[in-house]
Amino acid sequence: SQQGEEDPQALSIQEGENATMNCSYKTSINNLQWYRQNSGRGLVHLILIRSNEREKHSGRLRVTLDTSKKSSSLLITASRAADTASYFCATDGFESNYQLIWGAGTKLIIKP
Amino acid sequence: ETGVTQTPRHLVMGMTNKKSLKCEQHLGHNAMYWYKQSAKKPLELMFVYNFKEQTENNSVPSRFSPECPNSSHLFLHLHTLQPEDSALYLCASSQGEGSGYEQYFGPGTRLTVT
Numbered sequence: 001s002q003q004g005e006e007d008p009q010a011l012s013i014q015e016g017e018n019a020t021m022n023c024s025y026k027t028s029i030n031n032l033q034w035y036r037q038n039s040g041r042g043l044v045h046l047i048l049i050r051s052n053e054r055e056k057h058s059g060r061l062r063v064t065l066d067t068s069k070k071s072s073s074l075l076i077t078a079s080r081a082a083d084t085a086s087y088f089c090a091t092d093g094f095e096s097n098y099q100l101i102w103g104a105g106t107k108l109i110i111k112p
Numbered sequence: 113e114t115g116v117t118q119t120p121r122h123l124v125m126g127m128t129n130k131k132s133l134k135c136e137q138h139l140g141h142n143a144m145y146w147y148k149q150s151a152k153k154p155l156e157l158m159f160v161y162n163f164k165e166q167t168e169n170n171s172v173p174s175r176f177s178p179e180c181p182n183s184s185h186l187f188l189h190l191h192t193l194q195p196e197d198s199a200l201y202l203c204a205s206s207q208g209e210g211s212g213y214e215q216y217f218g219p220g221t222r223l224t225v226t
Contacts, residue, residue, distance in 0.1 A: 030211040042116070042202060042217030043155075050212070088155070098211040099168060102155040 006089060006106040014111050019076040021106040023089030024069075030093045032065055033100070034074050037086045046074075046087075076108075084110045115139045118203050118218035125193065126226055133188040133221050135203030141216070143209035144186040146178060149200040149220070161186060162209040193225045 007022045023032070031050050035043040049056045049065045049072065056063045062075040076083055086107045090100040116137045125131050137144065146158040160168035161180040175197075177189040186203055200220045206213040 033214060040200065040220070040222065042219045043204075043215075045214040045216070048212065048214055090155075092211050097168070098209075099157055099160065100155075100215065104152060104154045 006087070006103040008106060009104070010107045010109070012109040012111060013079060015079055015081055017079055019079050019083070019108055019110075021074045021087050021108070023072045023074070023103055025072075025089075025091050025101075025103075026070065027095045028093055029067075029091040030098065031091070032063075032072050033090045034061075034063060034072075035088045035090065037088065037105070039085075043088065079108075079110045081110050081112050084108060116203060116205055116216050116218035118201075118221050120221060121219065122222045122224075124224045124226060125190070127193060127195075129193075130189070130191040132190065133201055133203075133223075135186040135188075135218055137184055137186075137203075137205040137216070137218075139205060139207075139216060141205040141207050142183055143206045143213070144180060144183070145204040145206075145215065146186065146188050147202040147204065149202055155202070158188075160209060167209060190223075193223075195225050198223055198225045 005024050013019055033048045034046040037043045047058050047063050049063050060077045065072045086105040088105045090102045092098045092100050119134045143162045145160050148156045157170050158172045159178045164180050175192050179187040200222050202220045203218040204215040206215045
């Protein structure tokens with residue numbers, strides 16, 4: 001069954017603006033990860049946040065996790081054309097036998 | 113994408129053909145995965161191997177047959193596929209299996225079944 005659901009499905013913004021993507025999930029989790037995928041290629045790991053963490057930063061990325069709402073957000077600040085990609089969240093926990101369960105992704109387009 | 117390679121990158125096959133996908137990881141990882149990615153759908157986990165032993169088979173049809181001869185190599189043997197099997201097949205590896213490991217992906221094989 002699908003665990004993560006990203007929102008919005010697609011997002012188009014101007015270069016330099018901030019991009020925010022959201023992920024909701026259904027069951028309790030141990031960890032939540034965000035990945036990026038450039039068109040038709042493999043996925044690249046961005047950041048992992050544990051269930052006992054609320055916020056994590058990596059460069060221009062900021063991830064928050066609200067376990068009470070079963071949701072996470074990914075913020076990309078000062079977006080660049082190279083950020084154009086699809087972004088996926090994935091969770092692991094007891095109910096998935098600790099395998100990653102993926103959302104369908106948010107397609108982000110950065111307009112120059 | 114570096115560290116995990118997949119061949120071929122593109123494959124077109126008829127429903128009666130037999131073909132194999134190959135994945136190799138150069139990261140010294142112990143776990144390897146096959147995923148199926150179809151348009152507008154979440155990644156579907158197909159198989160997991162840890163230390164060469166299969167630990168997950170996610171109700172995958174028998175026309176997909178995995179093989180893991182060692183911790184660095186993973187194959188997906190295909191036979192009598194259906195058009196709905198057309199998708200991007202992704203291989204991934206991780207240091208260990210289970211909670212909290214980030215996965216490293218290959219570039220994928222774009223499979224078209226005619």
